[in-house]
Amino acid sequence: MGxxxxxEEWNKEVDTLxxxxxEKKASLLPILxxxxxxxxxxxxxxxxxxxEKLKLSQSFxxxxxxxxxxxxxxxxxxxxxxxxxNVSCQLKGAxxxxxxxxxxxxxxxxxxxxxxxxxxxxxxxxGACDKAPVVMVNDDYVGPVxxxxxxxxxxx
Amino acid sequence: MEPILTKYIKDPDSNKLExxxxxxGFSGLKKAIKMxxxxxxxxxxxxxxxxxxxxxxxxxxxxxxxxKDYLGPKYVxxxxxxxxxxxxxxxxxxxxxxxxxxxxxxxxxxxxxxxxAFIYIRGEFVKGAKILEEAIKKAEKExxxxxxxxxxxxxxxxxxxxxxxxxxxxEETGLIESLEGKRGHPRLRPPFxxxxxxxGKPTVVNNVETLSCLPHIxxxxxxxxxxxxxxxxxxxxxxFPISGDVKRPGVYEAPLxxxxxxxxxxxxxxxxxxxxxxxxxxxxxPVLSEKEFEIPMDFDSLLKAKSMLGSxxxxxxxxxxxxxxxxxxxxxxxAEESCGQCSPCREGTRWLELILERxxxxxxREEDLDLIKDICSGMIxxxxxxxxxxxxxxxxxxxxxxxxxxxxxxxxxKCLVS
Ligand SMILES: Cc1cc2nc3c(=O)[nH]c(=O)nc-3n(C[C@H](O)[C@H](O)[C@H](O)COP(=O)(O)O)c2cc1C
Ligand code: SF4
Ligand code: FES
Numbered sequence: 001m002g003x004x005x006x007x008e009e010w011n012k013e014v015d016t017l018x019x020x021x022x023e024k025k026a027s028l029l030p031i032l033x034x035x036x037x038x039x040x041x042x043x044x045x046x047x048x049x050x051x052e053k054l055k056l057s058q059s060f061x062x063x064x065x066x067x068x069x070x071x072x073x074x075x076x077x078x079x080x081x082x083x084x085x086n087v088s089c090q091l092k093g094a095x096x097x098x099x100x101x102x103x104x105x106x107x108x109x110x111x112x113x114x115x116x117x118x119x120x121x122x123x124x125x126x127g128a129c130d131k132a133p134v135v136m137v138n139d140d141y142v143g144p145v146x147x148x149x150x151x152x153x154x155x156x
Numbered sequence: 157m158e159p160i161l162t163k164y165i166k167d168p169d170s171n172k173l174e175x176x177x178x179x180x181g182f183s184g185l186k187k188a189i190k191m192x193x194x195x196x197x198x199x200x201x202x203x204x205x206x207x208x209x210x211x212x213x214x215x216x217x218x219x220x221x222x223x224k225d226y227l228g229p230k231y232v233x234x235x236x237x238x239x240x241x242x243x244x245x246x247x248x249x250x251x252x253x254x255x256x257x258x259x260x261x262x263x264x265x266x267x268x269x270x271x272x273a274f275i276y277i278r279g280e281f282v283k284g285a286k287i288l289e290e291a292i293k294k295a296e297k298e299x300x301x302x303x304x305x306x307x308x309x310x311x312x313x314x315x316x317x318x319x320x321x322x323x324x325x326x327e328e329t330g331l332i333e334s335l336e337g338k339r340g341h342p343r344l345r346p347p348f349x350x351x352x353x354x355x356g357k358p359t360v361v362n363n364v365e366t367l368s369c370l371p372h373i374x375x376x377x378x379x380x381x382x383x384x385x386x387x388x389x390x391x392x393x394x395x396f397p398i399s400g401d402v403k404r405p406g407v408y409e410a411p412l413x414x415x416x417x418x419x420x421x422x423x424x425x426x427x428x429x430x431x432x433x434x435x436x437x438x439x440x441x442p443v444l445s446e447k448e449f450e451i452p453m454d455f456d457s458l459l460k461a462k463s464m465l466g467s468x469x470x471x472x473x474x475x476x477x478x479x480x481x482x483x484x485x486x487x488x489x490x491a492e493e494s495c496g497q498c499s500p501c502r503e504g505t506r507w508l509e510l511i512l513e514r515x516x517x518x519x520x521r522e523e524d525l526d527l528i529k530d531i532c533s534g535m536i537x538x539x540x541x542x543x544x545x546x547x548x549x550x551x552x553x554x555x556x557x558x559x560x561x562x563x564x565x566x567x568x569x570k571c572l573v574s
Contacts, residue, residue: 020315022229022272023355028337033279033318054337067339068320070279082280086241087439088399088471090485124323124489125241126280129399129471130406139282 004045010038014053024054032065041072069123077112077119081153082136085122088129092144097133098122100150118154157384159409160393161368165252171287173294176255182300184371188263189308193224196267200370202378204391209235209326209363210438210466212455221350222268222358230270230358232261233335233349234367236277236284237319237326240438241489242469245395245407246364250277250284253368254291258301260367262312263374268360271311276331279320288316323493327541328361330495341495342541365395386413390454394468401428401474412454416444419453420472429474433558437466439486440546442553443479463553478571480561483554484512490547501544504535508551515562518569525562528555 004010014031021027031054035046042065044058051058065071081101085094098109101120105113112119128134131143137153169175176182188196201216222230234257238246249257261273277285292314296302303311317335324330325340332354334340353359369392373381385391390412396419399405403425410419416434420427434444436453442463444451451457458465473482491505508531511524528551535548555562564572 023336025337026335026355029317029320029334033320064337064339068279068322070319070321085485086489087435087482087485088242090482091400091473091477123321124492125239125243127238127244127247127278129242129244129397129469132399132405136280141280 004039004049006038007049010035010049011053014050018054025056028054028056028061028064029068032068032071036071041075043073075112075116078117079153079156080119080121080138082121082123082126083109084124084126084128084132084134086125086129088125089132089134092132093146094133096147097135097145097150100147101154104150104154157393157411160372161249161253161256161365161395162407162409165248170252171254171291173255173291173298173300176253180256180259180371182255182259182306182371184374185259185262185266185300186306187374188266189306189310191266193267193269196263196374199378200267200373203369203373203381204378204385204388205366205369205373205381206390206455207363208365208369208394208468209328210240210440212465215362215366218350218362219264219267219360221348222360223351224269226269226358228357229272230268231354231360232265232268232270232273233328233332233354233359233361234261234273234275235326235328235331235361235363236275236281237331238278238281238364238467239323239326240440240467240469241486242399242435242438242471243397243467244399245397245468247281247284248395248407249364249368250281251287254288255295255300256368256371257288257364258291258295258314260370261314262301262305263370264360264362264367265312266310268358270360271313273312273314274335274354275314275316276325276335277316277318278326279318281318285316285318292316322495323489324495324541324543327543330541331361332359339495341497342543344540385411386452386454386457390456394453394465396423396453396468396470398424398470398472400470400472401431401477402426402472403428410453413452413457415450416453416470417449419470427472427474429476431472432475432477433473433479433482435469435471435473437464438469439471439489440464440543440550441466442549443557445557476573478561478573479554479558480512480516480565480571483551483562484509484516486550486554487512487547490543494543498539498544500535500538501547504531504544505547507531508547515565515569520566520569522566524566525555525559 109122134143164170205215206212325334329343330340349359382388382391408423491509496502532548
């Protein structure tokens with residue numbers, strides 16, 4: 001398993017997480033989050049490490065992870081932009097924001113730019129509809145955003 | 157009236173222990189510690205408190221289903237998934253009054269005899285999860301949680317699990333499955349979580365806002381709480397997240413039963429443009445048309461109008477909005493989020509989306525409205541959870557109340573507006 005960078009630290013953190021829950025398996029979501037923080041995404045190697053740790057089959061771990069939209073199996077951009085397109089944001093021009101991002105970056109939603117800098121994702125309500133239209137830039141909420149904002153974030 | 161839950165949210169220290177002690181002082185929990193569990197349950201029953209997460213189920217009654225003589229562990233699970241589109245109210249408590257939530261959790265734990273609680277918070281609320289994490293640490297360190305907290309002779313350990321982007325994990329049994337490290341597939345009931353919940357143990361699932369009412373009920377008494385709002389079965393205040401075409405979108409606390417129009421005009425700065433339709437309880441709640449805008453915003457009044465209070469999330473759509481488009485967006489949401497276990501839901505949401513998309517491309521057919529109604533009626537009351545019903549009832553309400561907008565799209569491939 002030595003091929004995963006910082007494996008030892010991860011291993012320690014995972015042990016702590018496992019102890020937090022009454023049953024090993026119940027720590028799976030937190031471990032998936034932790035692993036994604038460590039390595040950016042969940043490749044086969046990572047899934048294997050988790051499955052060995054929790055004594056679950058790889059297909060089970062993958063099956064669970066793939067149910068949730070926040071776990072990725074491919075590398076995302078350094079700047080990952082999630083655009084809410086649900087009702088309140090739709091009313092306030094979410095579609096135009098998404099379209100402009102796609103045009104400017106030359107990629108479609110769900111894709112990553114070739115230099116690995118940006119990726120965009122279309123998402124459902126982010127629970128911040130008073131700030132519509134809302135986007136998330138990595139872990140941060142931003143809103144209301146407009147087309148000018150799109151220009152600025154892409155220059156950064 | 158004066159807000160209760162949000163009274164101090166503008167106080168910069170409201171989310172620190174010192175601030176909370178100054179403002180509220182854990183007085184509800186201190187009182188609860190001296191009470192018998194069954195008396196806490198009675199008090200909450202008498203307050204009339206009903207769930208603020210969506211279903212409006214009486215909280216005390218739900219707790220009373222937990223077997224008292226059960227010897228193994230029991231759990232309190234806190235629903236902080238806040239996934240219903242239009243909803244952004246629990247976040248305010250999480251970020252500004254985390255100790256109020258913790259106090260409420262402790263009261264619920266005393267009532268059912270639990271020593272462990274799990275907060276399931278939606279994955280995107282990274283900031284909220286951090287604030288809660290720190291609040292828990294601090295409360296444990298200062299003896300408000302943890303071993304023998306407040307000298308009660310009881311223990312309470314609270315942990316946080318972050319969701320990972322699945323609306324269905326807000327449904328309480330989907331949530332429990334997810335907490336157990338699985339896909340968030342809702343469970344068939346019975347058994348209900350009160351007897352077989354998290355890891356098969358008796359479990360109570362409550363929403364963040366519901367739990368945050370408890371410190372106030374215990375401190376001021378059931379009688380006081382039951383007199384706020386429309387009537388003793390629709391009591392207390394409610395946090396209303398308001399978005400869409402209003403002047404000041406935001407979260408506003410008002411007594412249950414406040415007329416919808418008054419709520420928008422007095423709290424949210426008024427309507428932006430002439431209002432045409434209002435979704436009163438998150439997108440699962442059937443839409444209201446203009447003649448219904450005086451409706452008292454409480455559980456039973458909305459049920460009577462064939463809608464629901466749901467999470468209390470209000471979305472206002474003005475006369476310039478194409479309601480066909482909004483309805484399509486709502487159906488796409490449900491199609492995307494259906495967990496796929498039940499065929500009426502998996503197939504129904506997909507079919508509805510396809511039909512509406514075809515109409516939106518100008519390829520509507522005369523029989524489409526009947527087809528839509530047919531599919532919807534086959535989706536109601538037939539599945540494991542009510543996501544499916546939510547989709548069908550929402551769409552039906554749009555079709556019934558704004559038929560002319562659908563007909564225009566079907567007939568001419570055009571919006572009635574613009
Ligand atoms: C599809 C679906 C999604 C739900 N999402 C949430 C949610 O995000 N937050 C919540 O508190 N309740 C949600 N609920 C309601 C819960 O199932 C449950 O009724 C609630 O957590 C009970 O707590 P309460 O009685 O305190 O309201 C949802 C229900 C359904 C059917
Ligand atoms: S109704 Fe839909 S979301 Fe609910 S369990 Fe069935 S398929 Fe899943
Ligand atoms: S609709 Fe976009 S954050 Fe809720």
